[in-house]
Amino acid sequence: MADATASLRKKLWNPEARLAYVLLAPTAVFLIAFMFYPIVYVFVMSFFRTNKLSDLVRFVGLANFIDRFHDQEFWWAALRSLIWTSSGVAVKFLAGMVIAVLLNVRYRGRKAARMAFIIPWASSVPISALLWQWVYHPEFGLLNHTLQVSGLWANPPGWLGAPLSAFIACMWVDIWIGIPFFALVFLAGMQSIPQELYESAHMDGAGPIRSFFSITIPGIRELIQISTLLSAIWTFNDFNVIYILTRAGPANSTNILITSVYMNAFVDLRFDWAAVQSVVTFLILTIVSVIYARFYFRQENN
Amino acid sequence: MKWQNRARWLAIPLTIVILFILLFPFFVMISTMLKSGPDTYATPPIWIPTHIEWSNFVTVWTQYDLASYFLASLIIAMGATVLNTLICVPAAYAIARLRFVGRKVAMYLLLMIEMFSPVIVIISLFKVVARFGMLDSYAALIILDALFTVAFNTWMMNGYFKTIPKDIEEAALIDGCTRVQTMTRIMLPIAVPGLVTVMIYAFIFAWNEFLFALTFISSKAKMPLTIALYNFVGRWTTQWQFLTMAAFLALIPVLVLFYIIEKRLVAGLAGGAVKG
Structure with missing residues (x-):
């Protein structure tokens, strides 16, 4: 018994481990104060009624959750989050794949094209969102003007002014930011596939489409999984684009789960509702990030 | 490979079209940032300013x-x-x-x-x-x-x-x-x-x-x-x-x-x- 505790002590408290704890201590302290404690506090808050200053007033059990789940707007926000994330990731994925294929063709100026494709990702998200606000401007914006003059769309909507078009316009900006990530990751993957595979496939009479599906896609399968998960999390979490473009309006039409946390708290001053939204969002994110972590570790171990 | 050559003729124009779409807001930014007030709020909007307003650069700082x-x-x-x-x-x-x-x-x-x-x-x-x-x-x-x-x-x-x-x-x-x-x-x-x-x-x-x-x-x-x-x-x-x-x-x-x-x-x- 004494031996067992001694060896356990040695395992936990030897010079090497001690150094490790010292080196990790600053990170741990900051994370506990500004991340773990706040998460715990959000959980606590979700069981309390709060006042307009976000102080806890009294314990109400699950009442806040029941409140939120009976509110139609909660389910609308959840549905919007689902549409926002799934279609957003799908479009980013497809566009990224097309661009990666295009960049994988050898021609002069390919490097410059690659650099140009990165710009939407490299750019600052808040600033990009502001620029898009000007682009979408119903009266003076160059988007509608260009669509009309070029004959592509004679009567385009006022974008951010009406519910459906605002949702699509916000989604497009989020998609636009996320495309280069997929393109670059897929391109990097494609370039690591040995050229001989394509050559022998060609000898066997396989065309470009056939070799894309039987060599390229399997060759970057792991990258596809990990980048899709990552992009799904980012897309789901995109607060900045919506807040800057529409502040979740008009008439809540662009309010998704992540924005409703902020709107509940700092616009409605219902911090208890915001806490419930945070808890729900936290749980969803945790599930997805556990999946991501598993993929990542499996890949690292290979 | 032959199709690589053909792919080039498809890839370059497609790249240009997609780049035009993706860089659109930055073109708008560049077009607007050197416009005068009236040019910025022209109806219908214009891409090329009637004159380059270099003083915008000074105005944002001052x-x-x-x-x-x-x-x-x-x-x-x-x-x-x-x-x-x-x-x-x-x-x-x-x-x-x-x-x-x-x-x-x-x-x-x-x-x-x-x-x-x-x-x-x-x-x-x-x-x-x-x-x-x-x-x-x-x-x-x-x-x-x-x-x-x-x-x-x-x-x-x-x-x-x-x-x-x-x-x-x-x-x-x-x-x-x-x-x-x-x-x-x-x-x-x-x-x-x-x-x-x-x-x-x-x-x-x-x-x-x-x-x-x-x-x-x-x-x-x-x-x-x-x-x-x-x-x-x-x-x-x-x-x-x-x-x-x-x-x-x-x-x-x-x-x-x-x-x-x-x-x-x-x-x-x-x-x-x-x-x-």
Whole structure:
């Protein structure tokens, strides 16, 4: 018994481990104060009624959750989050794949094209969102003007002014930011596939489409999984684009789960509702990030 | 291969079309930032200004206090970079090189934290920041901005440390260096590319950060660029020719920095499947 505790002590408290704890201590302290404690506090808050200053007033059990789940707007926000994330990731994925294929063709100026494709990702998200606000401007914006003059769309909507078009316009900006990530990751993957595979496939009479599906896609399968998960999390979490473009309006039409946390708290001053939204969002994110972590570790171990 | 040749004739025009769509807002920015007021608000809108209004460049610095916002952004981003590096590098070294109980858990936690949106803790962060008396202070933004890149940066540095052969370090240990000395004198110099990546990433994150600045900064003197430009639009008469000029200037530093780390960033995000 004494031996067992001694060896356990040695395992936990030897010079090497001690150094490790010292080196990790600053990170741990900051994370506990500004991340773990706040998460715990959000959980606590979700069981309390709060006042307009976000102080806890009294314990109400699950009442806040029941409140939120009976509110139609909660389910609308959840549905919007689902549409926002799934279609957003799908479009980013497809566009990224097309661009990666295009960049994988050898021609002069390919490097410059690659650099140009990165710009939407490299750019600052808040600033990009502001620029898009000007682009979408119903009266003076160059988007509608260009669509009309070029004959592509004679009567385009006022974008951010009406519910459906605002949702699509916000989604497009989020998609636009996320495309280069997929393109670059897929391109990097494609370039690591040995050229001989394509050559022998060609000898066997396989065309470009056939070799894309039987060599390229399997060759970057792991990258596809990990980048899709990552992009799904980012897309789901995109607060900045919506807040800057529409502040979740008009008439809540662009309010998704992540924005409703902020709107509940700092616009409605219902911090208890915001806490419930945070808890729900936290749980969803945790599930997805556990999946991501598993993929990542499996890949690292290979 | 023959189809490679044909592919080129398809790829180049398609690339140009897609680039035109993707770079559209930046074309608009460039078109607007040197326009005069009447040109900016012409109906129908025009792409090419009737004359180039160079004075816009001066106006944003003189009338709109751009220098003050730049300075605030710079202080916050540099502070966050320093703090972030100071806490990430030791943590990454510990995870990469030392054996201790809880190492796996620490790695798992870091990877998960990376996924969290600051929005879900913003209401309680507000309380924490208020309790520390850090509302409307640079300190709040520096700490929070540094913190929300800790996971990713520790992860990246850990990757760099792991690529350094253990023999080098062991030789130094035998020669009588302490652990801390091997870290600062041997590991860090080799891991400089990683260190640069991590620092630039922290800087870019802080420079672009919006939510914390929106929530915690109220005085104009401490406003970073992102919030300053956002508030600029909020007003009833937005002068978009000045705003696009300011946006252009605010974008230059991050674009330059992003290109430096872009390849390593992709490799870091995608894990072992891409080599940096």
